[in-house]
Amino acid sequence: MTTENRQALADGFRDGTPIGLGYFVVGFSLGIVAKYVGLSPLQGFVISLLNNASAGEYAALTVIKSDAPYFEIALLTFIANARYILMSTVLSQKFSPDTPFYHRIFVGFDVTDEIFGITIARGGRYLNPFYNYGAMLTALPGWSIGTACGIVAWNFFSEAAVSALSVALYGMFLAVIIPPARKDKIIGGAVVASFFLSWLAENFFPEISAGNRTIALTILIAGAAAILFPVKEDDNDS
Amino acid sequence: MTHDIWIYILVASAVTLAIKILPLTLIRGEIKNSTIRSFLHYVPYVTLAVMTFPAIIDATQTQISGGLALVAGIFSAWFGASLFKVAVICCTVVFVAERLLL
Numbered sequence: 001m002t003t004e005n006r007q008a009l010a011d012g013f014r015d016g017t018p019i020g021l022g023y024f025v026v027g028f029s030l031g032i033v034a035k036y037v038g039l040s041p042l043q044g045f046v047i048s049l050l051n052n053a054s055a056g057e058y059a060a061l062t063v064i065k066s067d068a069p070y071f072e073i074a075l076l077t078f079i080a081n082a083r084y085i086l087m088s089t090v091l092s093q094k095f096s097p098d099t100p101f102y103h104r105i106f107v108g109f110d111v112t113d114e115i116f117g118i119t120i121a122r123g124g125r126y127l128n129p130f131y132n133y134g135a136m137l138t139a140l141p142g143w144s145i146g147t148a149c150g151i152v153a154w155n156f157f158s159e160a161a162v163s164a165l166s167v168a169l170y171g172m173f174l175a176v177i178i179p180p181a182r183k184d185k186i187i188g189g190a191v192v193a194s195f196f197l198s199w200l201a202e203n204f205f206p207e208i209s210a211g212n213r214t215i216a217l218t219i220l221i222a223g224a225a226a227i228l229f230p231v232k233e234d235d236n237d238s
Numbered sequence: 239m240t241h242d243i244w245i246y247i248l249v250a251s252a253v254t255l256a257i258k259i260l261p262l263t264l265i266r267g268e269i270k271n272s273t274i275r276s277f278l279h280y281v282p283y284v285t286l287a288v289m290t291f292p293a294i295i296d297a298t299q300t301q302i303s304g305g306l307a308l309v310a311g312i313f314s315a316w317f318g319a320s321l322f323k324v325a326v327i328c329c330t331v332v333f334v335a336e337r338l339l340l
Contacts, residue, residue, distance in 0.1 A: 022321065022322060025322060025325065029325065038243065039243060043243055043244065043247060046247055046251075047247045047250065047251065050247075050251035050254065050255065051250060051251055051254045052254075053254055055282065055285055055286055055289065056250070056254055057250075058289060059285070059289065060246065060247075060250040062289070063246065064241075064243060064246045067240055067241055068241075069241075070241065070245060070246065070249050073246050073249050073250050073253075074249050074250070074252075074253050077249075077250045077253040077254055078253050078257065079281070079285065080285050080289075081253070081254050081257050081258075082257070082277075082278055082281045083278055083281055083282045084254075084257050084258050085257055085261050085278060086275070086278040086279075088257070088258050088259070088260070088261035088262045088265075089261040089262075089265050091262055092261055092262045092263075092265050095262075101263070104259075104262045104263045105259055105262075105263060107262065108255075108258045108259035108260075108261075108262040108263065109255065109258065109259060110258075111258040111262075159299070160299070160333060160336055160337070160340075161333070163297075163298045163299045163303070163332060163333075163336060164298075164329045164330070164332040164333035164336070165329055166297040166298060166332075167294055167297055167298060167304065167307045167311075167328040167329055167332050168325040168326075168328065168329050169325075170290045170293065170294040170297070170307070170308070170311065170328065171307070171311045171324045171325035171326075171327065171328030171329070172321050172324065172325050173286040173287075173289065173290045174290060174308075174311035174312055174315045174324055174328075175311070175314075175315045175319065175320065175321040175323075175324035175325070176282070176283075176286055176321070177282075177283045177286050177287055177290075177315075178311075178312055178315035178316050179315060179316075179318065180283065181283065182316055186280075187280070187283050190280055190283055190284050190287070191283055191284070191287045194283075194284050194287030194288045194291075195287055195288075195290075195291040197288075198287070198288040198289075198291055198292065199291060199292045202292055210289075210293070213288070214285060214288050214289055217284070217288045218281060218284050218285045218288060221280075221284045221288075222277050222280040222281045222284045222285075223277060225276070225277075225280040225284070226273050226274075226276035226277035226279070226280055227273060227276075229276070230272045230273060230275075230276045231272070231275060231276040231279045
């Protein structure tokens with residue numbers, strides 16, 4: 001390994017450590033849900049290792065819970081993770097022509113909001129894949145071991161503690177959506193519409209599964225927002 | 239449960255990895271269509287919002303404690319609390335509220 005790559009690996013590990021710790025907590029919260037749905041610690045470990053996506057995994061768990069057809073988990077996972085298409089596309093622009101092709105596969109394996117964020121924040125015309133690998137060294141075990149721990153820990157918790165911990169993931173979702181909703185009126189409006197329509201759908205169309213509800217409302221609301229309020233090129237998301 | 243959890247996991251993982259890896263390996267140009275870009279921009283917020291409510295009030299032992307957690311979560315996130323802090327605040331609110339209610 002060249003000095004430059006070793007340095008990038010160390011930088012990635014340093015910047016990835018707080019992310020990995022945070023992922024342990026996210027993974028743990030997912031584990032609480034996964035246990036409720038019926039996953040074993042090994043299944044929780046595997047789904048987290050291979051997905052590394054909180055919304056996507058939670059969405060997948062709602063499908064498993066409702067015992068829906070396999071097609072539904074594919075469609076909902078696709079919708080919940082659709083934003084990674086954009087991030088992966090952005091990253092594709094930051095690969096040097098000299099970087100071997102297989103690095104694209106390994107970097108792609110762990111595209112997450114946070115790792116994408118630090119990769120972009122590091123700057124430079126081209127990314128160094130070893131920086132991503134350094135971050136992945138903490139992110140992947142943090143997330144997957146956290147999930148397995150959440151599933152195991154369930155057995156030692158009282159009903160009151162499980163009830164309290166079951167909102168941790170929703171708290172994290174709120175922390176992701178509320179600050180941009182405050183800054184951007186359109187995102188704010190979309191969030192309010194999402195809450196309201198989701199509530200309406202659950203109460204008036206209870207026969208529609210949670211997964212299908214998420215797919216339909218996401219396409220409807222995000223589609224309407226995209227058509228009515230297209231994002232200007234200079235402030236596109238990251 | 240008539241479906242196999244391992245197959246669910248396999249399908250979900252295959253889709254996620256395809257989404258993350260295929261654009262990086264196949265797309266060399268930039269997505270120019272502004273409607274698609276805008277859709278992808280709004281998707282995460284909408285998906286997370288739809289999945290959060292009303293699920294949060296059904297997750298807890300009482301709907302009131304879940305509702306209080308929602309209000310506390312929105313309030314603390316609005317004023318800039320970190321991901322971890324918001325999660326802890328929501329959990330604490332549920333724990334305390336259920337101590338008082340149940």
